Amino acid sequence: MEVFTIGFTKKNAEVFFNFLKTSNVKTLIDVRLNNVSQLAGYAKRDDLRFFLRELCGAEYVHSPELAPTKDILNAYKKGEMPWQEYEDKFLNLMGQRNIEKIFNPTLLDHGCLLCSEHEPHLCHRRLVVDYLNEHSNLNLIVKHLY
Known part of the structure; x- marks a missing residue:
């Protein structure tokens, strides 16, 4: 099962949504605690839900x-x-x-875990997919978008 991860920092909206669209992401899974921060810009919950639907044909799910x-x-x-x-x-x-x-594993099929960190190396979104690969039979093929 192919799954992606992405952080919104250091990306403008065009780059961010093009990553998601070209990767054919079906569901963006927001793994942030705070998904309405003013610092998030285009990545605030309601704006993100709208942009995903309109620009990418994708759904939004918050998974705290x-x-x-x-x-x-x-x-x-x-x-x-x-x-x-x-x-x-x-x-x-x-x-x-x-x-x-x-966690509903069907969300991961062409799903993308979202956090704020630019790169996955020091981010919990990478740890989530690593954990699921180790503790489930999902066999996730992970691609980090950055």
């Missing part, structure tokens, strides 16, 4: 169960927690939440 807790995220962003500890805590959280059992 695939996001870190505020405590974990804030500690990492403030530099109080190194990446490895963040990764460990987040993966443990995914296990506690049993995301492999509660």
Whole structure:
């Protein structure tokens, strides 16, 4: 099953939506805790839902169960927690939440996980797909768009 990930930072709307359209993304799965931040620009929930439908023929789903807790995220962003500890805590959280059992896997078929980070290397969206590949029988083929 082919799945994508993307971050909206360092991309203007044209680049962002062209990535999604040319990749034939069916569903954008928003894995952010806060999907209405003023800093998000075109990537705010309601605007994103509209642009996806009109420009890409794609659906929008907010999945906060695939996001870190505020405590974990804030500690990492403030530099109080190194990446490895963040990764460990987040993966443990995914296990506690049993995301492999509660998340609808059909959304991942030509779905795209959205977060704010430009690149996936230090972003939880990569950890989500890695976790699902390890703890489910989905066999996800992941392509990071950046």
